[in-house]
Amino acid sequence: MDVNKDFIPDFPGDIYKDDTGKTNFIVTSVDSIANWARSNSLWPLSFGTSCCAIELMSTVSAKYDWSRFGFEVMRASPRQCDLIIVAGTITYKMAPVLKRLYNQMPEPRYVIAMGACAISGGPFFYNSYSVVKGVDNIIPVDVYIPGCPPRPEALIHGMMTLQNKIKNSKAYVIENPKKEENE
Amino acid sequence: MTKEELKTYLVQIFPSNKVDETFDFPLMFVDKSELLSVAQKLKDSPETQFDFLFCQTAVDRIPNLEVVYHLSSINFKHDMVLKVVLEDRETPEVPSVYSFWKAAELYEDEIFDMFGIRFSNHPNLRRIMLGDEWPGFPLRKDYKDDINIVSL
Numbered sequence: 001m002d003v004n005k006d007f008i009p010d011f012p013g014d015i016y017k018d019d020t021g022k023t024n025f026i027v028t029s030v031d032s033i034a035n036w037a038r039s040n041s042l043w044p045l046s047f048g049t050s051c052c053a054i055e056l057m058s059t060v061s062a063k064y065d066w067s068r069f070g071f072e073v074m075r076a077s078p079r080q081c082d083l084i085i086v087a088g089t090i091t092y093k094m095a096p097v098l099k100r101l102y103n104q105m106p107e108p109r110y111v112i113a114m115g116a117c118a119i120s121g122g123p124f125f126y127n128s129y130s131v132v133k134g135v136d137n138i139i140p141v142d143v144y145i146p147g148c149p150p151r152p153e154a155l156i157h158g159m160m161t162l163q164n165k166i167k168n169s170k171a172y173v174i175e176n177p178k179k180e181e182n183e
Numbered sequence: 184m185t186k187e188e189l190k191t192y193l194v195q196i197f198p199s200n201k202v203d204e205t206f207d208f209p210l211m212f213v214d215k216s217e218l219l220s221v222a223q224k225l226k227d228s229p230e231t232q233f234d235f236l237f238c239q240t241a242v243d244r245i246p247n248l249e250v251v252y253h254l255s256s257i258n259f260k261h262d263m264v265l266k267v268v269l270e271d272r273e274t275p276e277v278p279s280v281y282s283f284w285k286a287a288e289l290y291e292d293e294i295f296d297m298f299g300i301r302f303s304n305h306p307n308l309r310r311i312m313l314g315d316e317w318p319g320f321p322l323r324k325d326y327k328d329d330i331n332i333v334s335l
Contacts, residue, residue: 093314129321129328130313 034171038082038108039163040070045081047101049088052115052149056087059152066156070163078104083162086141087149089117089125090132102139110166112158113141116148123148184230184261192230193263197221208253210264215277218267225254225263226283232256233263236284239291241298243324248275248300269300279305297322 016023048056059066060074075081078101090098102109113135116122121133135141142165145158184192190209193202200221201212213221225233238253252265269275279302281287291302292311299320302308310317319326 093312127332129326129331131331133331 031171032167035167035169038171039166042071042083042110042159042162043073043075043081044071044083044085045078045101045105046074046076047084047087047098049086049090049094050117052087052117055149055152055155056085056114059155064152064156066159069156069160071159078102079106081105082108083110083112084139085112085114085155086118086135086139087114089122090135090138091130092132093130095132095138098135099138110143110162111135111139111141112143112145112162114145114147114155114158115150116146119144119146184259186261189231189261189263196224196228205264208262208264210266212266212268215267215269218265218280219278219282221265222252222280222283225265231261232258234258234284236280236286236290237262239280239287239294241294241300241322243298243322245324246270246272248272248298250277250294250300252280275300276303277301278303281305296320299323 016025018024048054058064071083078084082105084102084105086098102111113119117125117131118135120126121128121131125131126133132138143158143162145154147154150158186204186207186209190202190204193200193209193211197211200214200217203210203212211221225231233254233256235255235257236252237255238251240251242249242251248269250267250269252267253262254265255262267277269277275298277300279287279291281291281302281304288306289311291305292307292309294300295302295305295308296310296312297320309315313321319328321328
């Protein structure tokens, strides 16, 4: 091999050179760029039903400040959110409301079950006539965070776990056309 | 009045009623037919002036139901408890004290929701928390729920 020969890349990047003589582009996959964007701009819904919401507020505010990790704004409308943190006990009266909030969120949407009540009905209320035994009976859950209530560090850890989950997912899934049943 | 003074006062004024005491308050049992007149007297008499209903609730003491009224006086800062014992479990009914204490409206809604005790002359008696279709009354001791409640 002739070592003096100039290196010529296969990809003709030179034609994209700008005035400074550099090529201003990067090459990536759709999955990684879309997942990167999604995972670092999760907008949570401001939804809290009991004491876990206090820890949630603490996580939002200055001391723990989840904006550092990309959960910048809390939205009061489910139509502007892509993450719902179920912070607290869900009763049978609240369950249809939660279901409707989830259905109003645009896809892709993610759910975090925060605390014992959202996971399984709670340490105190599970043997009750009015409490839903785990929010996964109503909506699909991505990340479970145990604790009663979980500390803000645990919540941030759970949310970063969700970010990892999003980064490892397929951003665009092309579904095969379904066969008609009559055939 | 102090607790002891109030107790002796109640014994004097209502000699036919049983007067007892709880840990905190003097306690008087009232028949449900006399409830309105006793409440009127307690509220309007210048010695007691019970103008504040700070708690109203019910207790299921099988087989009886009890409605409990906690009264307080803003002026004298003394408190007492009224109790009405209901022996009818199927269709328990008490006169509403909404005409004396406006706070009774939501308390009585909640008692109706949880215990099934009806309050006559209540302005808007409804199942405030559980909804109209809920079967049974959950805070009664004989409430059965095979799906949600695990009983040993």
